[in-house]
Amino acid sequence: MTTASATAAATVTVAAATGTANLAGGTGAIAAQARRPRRDAARNHQRVLDAARELLGELGAEAGMEQIAARAGVGVGTVYRRFPSKDSLIEELVSLVSAELIEVGERALEQDDGSGLETFLRAIGRSLAEHRRWAGLLLPRETRAKCSSTQVRAQLGKLLDNAHRAGTISAQVRPGDVMALVWSMRGLIEACGDVAPDAWQRYLDIHLTGFRSPGPLSTTPAIAPDQLHELPASRSTA
Incomplete structure (x- = not known):
């Protein structure tokens, strides 16, 4: 091969390699650009949820989508793209609150x-107190909320069974007694949460x-399991 031919061949090889490198670089840049909107969307989604949770805690059902958008620092159109209605936004918040409680319950079950x-009753009380201004919005949503x-x-x-085995709770305490306590805490929080926000803690103590x-404990029987079954599950949490 002549020097000129070798030089030409080398030039073609370098050009081809450079082209491949540029193509790979271009593909990487496109992929990075595609990931960025997804990250932005996820960040905006979380901002909207955080803002909605804060505002519902402050204003209750009166909190509007425009106010939520302003608190989140996004346009109201962004909120509606993620959540077509306030109901759909609240539905997701219900799932988040329920998931948080269930996670606490799982950790409590590890306490032998x-x-x-x-531990779990105090966590439920805190959740009820935190969401007291919009707890009423949770009751009509019987789908995922009911399951949770x-x-x-x-x-x-299960926690009551554990307490019975450990001897920390009287063997006479029944599940119906525990559920009645939770419902009573909720009623107390709704009645005086704004004036005496910590009253539920003394009540629980x-x-x-x-x-x-x-x-x-009492000559009156506890709420029986079949009676509990007839009561709405959604009464048990905020």
């Missing part, structure tokens, strides 16, 4: 000293003291 029931609340009930039942009592 019988203290998990108290059923899980919470099941976790409470008093009832837990009663639950630990070795003596007879």
Whole structure:
């Protein structure tokens, strides 16, 4: 091969290699550009959820989509693209709240000293207090919320069994007693949460003291399992 031919061949090879490199670089840049909107969308989605949770906690059902958009720092169109209605936004918040409680319940079940029931009851109380201004919006949503609340009930039942085995709660305490306590905390929080936001904690302390009592708790029977089954599961959480 002559020097000129070798030079030409080398030039073609370099050009081809450079072209391939440029193509690969271009593909990488396109992929990076494609990922960026996805990251931005995910970030905006979380901002909207955080803002909605804050505003519903402050204003309750009166919080509007425009206010939520302003708090999130996004356009109202962005909010509506993610959530076509306030109902759909609240539905996702319900799922998030329920998932958080279920996660706490799972961790409480790992406590083998019988203290998990108290841990979980306090977590439920905090959740009820945090979401008290929009708790009423959760009740009509019986789809995913109902399923999650059923899980919470099941976790409470297992935690009560653990407490019985550990001897930290009287053997006379029944699941119906625990559920009645949760519903009572909710009613107390709704009644005086704005004026006395910590009253539920004293109420829970008093009832837990009663639950630990070795003596007879009451001559009135607890709510029976079949009666519990007839009651809406969504009453059990905020």
